[in-house]
Every structure is written in structure tokens, then in C-alpha cells.
Amino acid sequence: MKNNINIDITIPSHTRYLRMITTIGEKVAQEINCPEEVRETLSSQLAVVLTEGLVNAIKHADCTDPNKEVHVQIKVSNGDLFVRIYDSGAGFDLEAIPEPCFTSCGMEDKGRGIFILRSLMDTVKYVRSDSGNVLEMRKNIR
Amino acid sequence: MKNNINIDITIPSHTRYLRMITTIGEKVAQEINCPEEVRETLSSQLAVVLTEGLVNAIKHADCTDPNKEVHVQIKVSNGDLFVRIYDSGAGFDLEAIPEPCFTSCGMEDKGRGIFILRSLMDTVKYVRSDSGNVLEMRKNIR
Amino acid sequence: MEFKTEQTEGVTVMYVREDRIDANNSEELKTEFHRLFANSTKDLVVDLKEVLFIDSSGLGVLVSGYKNASTLHGTLKLSSLQSQVKSMFELTRLHRVFDIFTTVDDALHSYK
């Protein structure tokens, strides 16, 4: 039997839903077929990835519309975990985002989100289009 | 701000995912804007409704295909909670399902699922079509 | 599904060690009932203290255990129902069928 799971969630563009979404992510991770410790790590990594991706969509994309919604997809398919976060803002150039500074001298309050996503997932892409943008992430879970 | 939430979930047609789905339902119910006790009741009712609806789709619809999937939608929209459970089986006539027997003499081991759904939700419909069937339920949450 | 079973003065007490009884595990409860009734149990107290969630298939298995016990001229009684479980019994009117007790001791006492 296959073990594919697909979840599509649309919520108002507000940080109050972060807890709900991360809990959903954790529950999905717990259904993934892998050793207990791997599953625990994956579960907490997925919680972080969902949070960082969603917060960017909520904060940086199109924040003027109070009825704005964000759409997130969590997908487990054939040994891969996919997270896709859709936004309808102006978009940005993912490749142009620099690594954060790692010493206390030049330390910033922000700018760690993309770095965290890149560290925890195997691939991170941001695809812009007229109908909306998507942050697409993949991690092998076999 | 609107408080609309939409979640679409596709899982393999197997009862092992019941726990995951009911937990997701509970988390969604906890985000609904209403008094604490109402929310607690709603949360446990949604868990039951999801379970009963999904088990029927898993057990009675098209159970021969090992790669079968079920699709469930949980939606909070303008003061209504919707649960839709899709199946691709032969379907059945919801109106023809009798109430269970309430005395110990004629007591059956089964046949309480639809009765429970009807008791907990305001409307329960089953719509058959060539492209698939859907059990559609609505409950006012204002 | 995990159980703990004890014998007290001719009555079997079964503690269900699981937070859910649903269509995914209710068959295991049914199997355990069959085992007990095949091994000279007639009177059975099922303690549901740890059970936070039950669905119609879980209720169905308890009904089938109740009928098994009756056939053997015994009784299946219940104890320690949590709120969601209690609501499900009330919704399906099964609280009128089963003898339901607050504690295992109360249930045992009722056999005397």
C-alpha cells in the first residue's frame, strides 16, 4: 500500500494560525513510515519549515489586504516530503538573499528564515508567476 | 478580518489515519471564534463526525482497490462548519437508512454511524455522481 | 490494543489501556472479549478510564460483548466513562442498556 498524504490548507493571512498549522504538520510527520527518532526530528523540522515559510508569506507578501489568505500544501509522496507555500505578493529573488552573519559583531535581528529553510530541506525554490508565487521545498525522507 | 479556514486532505483509504484526521479536526475547531465550552464540544463532535464519515467511505466504498484514497474537506466559512467526504464507490441511498433500534432486545452491533452524523450536524446529504460521491454535512457555529 | 485483566470473586475486570477505541482497533477488543468469554468469564466489568474517544464501531463491540455475556447468563457492566465516551452512550441511548458505574469498585459491588 502506498503511504501518500496530501494536505492543502487555506487560512487568513495572520500569525495566529501558526500554532494550528505546525501541529497539523507534526501530525502528518508522525504518520511517515520511518524509525521513531527520524520521525521525531522530521516532525520538529517540519514545524519550523512551515512556520518560517508561512511567516514570510504573511509578512512580506501583499500585506495591505486585510482579507488576504495564504495557501500551504504538505505532501508526502513516494519517499519525498513537499512543502509548498503560495503567496500573491510582488515576490522576491530567492538567490539574491545572503547568508546571515555568524559572528556577534555584525549580528542582525532578522534574516535567518531562508537560511533555516535551506538548511532543513534538500531543495528550496521560489517560483514567480502572474497567477501567484510559490515557495517550493522538498526533502527526501527515505 | 474573516475567519475562514479550508483544509483538504487526501489519505490512503485505511483506518490507521483516523487519529491524524481527528486531531487535525480538533485543531481546526480550536481556532473557531466562539466561547470556550462551545469550542470544546464542537471539537469533540467534529472528531466523531470525521471518524464516522471516513470509516464509511473506507469500509463501504470501493474496498477492493488497495491503492484507493479518500478525500475529506473541513471548511469553516461565514459561521458554518462544513465537512465533505468524497468516495468513488457504488454509493447508497442515505434516506433509506433506518434509525438504529434503541432497546436492548433488538440491539445491533452496527448501524449507528449515520444516526450519529445526523444528530451532531444540522444537515447531512449524500450526493451521487458519475465522477464520485460526496457526503456533505453542515453545522451552524454562530 | 492493550488490556489488563483481573479476577475478583467470580467477576472479570478488564482495563482498556488505550486512548481511543475506533474502527482501527475495535476488532482487537472484540477478539479479547471472545477470549475471555471462551475462558469461563460470564460477568465482566470493562473499565474505560483511559479511553478519551470512542466511535460507533467501538460502541458496536461493547454491544456485542454485552450480548455475549447475556447469552452466558452473565452481565457486561461499564465503569469510569470520560466525557466524550459518556456523550456517545447518551447520543445512541446505550446508557439505558448498559449498567454504568463511576468506579470499578462500584461496579464490582453491584454483583453482590
Place this chain on the structure above:
Amino acid sequence: MEFKTEQTEGVTVMYVREDRIDANNSEELKTEFHRLFANSTKDLVVDLKEVLFIDSSGLGVLVSGYKNASTLHGTLKLSSLQSQVKSMFELTRLHRVFDIFTTVDDALHSYK
């Protein structure tokens, strides 16, 4: 977000009473830091025992508190990091910046 604050020999200890520090509540932590540093706190221990989850905005607020303390010639130290929180510090190399202690007492001792 809830906090408990204590003064011990010139050092302020702040216990964060929340299971998450994320973009939804990190501003409240920032406001509390400002309040403390405006009220003669220079040395601050932030105890994260109850925090099970932190995101980059939570880390950012701790970094900003660290910088506030440094400006006042004090230090912000951390104690009681749970595993997810610890991983986030390691991932972002911030464990090399902050002094991190197992308990509040260890952190307090280090000021002596």
C-alpha cells in the same frame, strides 16, 4: 506572553511562561526586554525551560535583547534550553554567541 521576573544580587532572571516563541508573540518578548532594560536591568538571564518551540523571529528578539544588554555594558545569558530550541541555536550558530547554561543557578553563578 507570560513572564515571571526575579532580582538576584543585581541580576534579573526572566522565566518565559509560554510553550512557543514565534512571529505571533515574539513582539511581546521584545516589549518586555525594553521594559526591563529601561528599569535598570543590565544583566539578564532568560530561562527557556517551558519553551518547546522557537522560530527565527524568536531568535531575532533574543539577539536584539543581547545587543541591548551589551550597549548597557551588561550581558544577556540563557538557561534551560529544550531540544528543539537548542537545535535552532545550533543551526543558526547562535550557540557560539550566547552564553547558554543548563540551569538558572549555573547562569547566576557565572556572573560572580
